[in-house]
Amino acid sequence: MYLDEKSALARLxxxxxxxxxxxxxxxxxxxxxSLKESFKMGDxxxxxxxxxxxxxxxxxLSLLTLYEEASKIEEQLKNNEIDMDAIxxxxxxxxxxxxxxxxxLAENG
Numbered sequence: 001m002y003l004d005e006k007s008a009l010a011r012l013x014x015x016x017x018x019x020x021x022x023x024x025x026x027x028x029x030x031x032x033x034s035l036k037e038s039f040k041m042g043d044x045x046x047x048x049x050x051x052x053x054x055x056x057x058x059x060x061l062s063l064l065t066l067y068e069e070a071s072k073i074e075e076q077l078k079n080n081e082i083d084m085d086a087i088x089x090x091x092x093x094x095x096x097x098x099x100x101x102x103x104x105l106a107e108n109g
Contacts, residue, residue, distance in 0.1 A: 002100040008062035020109050022061055023101050029057065032094050039077075039087055048077045054090070058097075069093045 005019070012018050035050035055070035057063075073090050076082035 002063060002065045002097045003104055004062035004064055005104070008060075011060065011062065016108070019061075020105065023105060024109075026057060026061060026063075027098055027101060029054075031057070032091060035073075036087055036091070039082075039084070044077060044080065048074060051077055051090075054094075063097050066093050066097045 008019055009016060012022075031050045031053045035047055035054070038046035038050060051070055051074040055067060055074055058066040058070055069090050073082065073086060076086060
């Protein structure tokens, strides 16, 4: 499940307008691009921070699949057990999540 509206709205005091605004903001987030760049440059500390940022935002917005993937990436980075394929896989999950957000916004925004 990419998007759990019920859980997110409960976290946001059932403020659907705020949820829609936050989903739109998420689509503009640059943390993934920064993660890719820092990983390519070998900056593990910055990579972990970017993965953590993606994990936190996805948790707050109840973007469940993305949260799970970002959590894995963060741990793999901390343990130095990751390669670019894993980073790219996170990008694919972000793309799929953005597609679900687009559908949600088209129906609710």
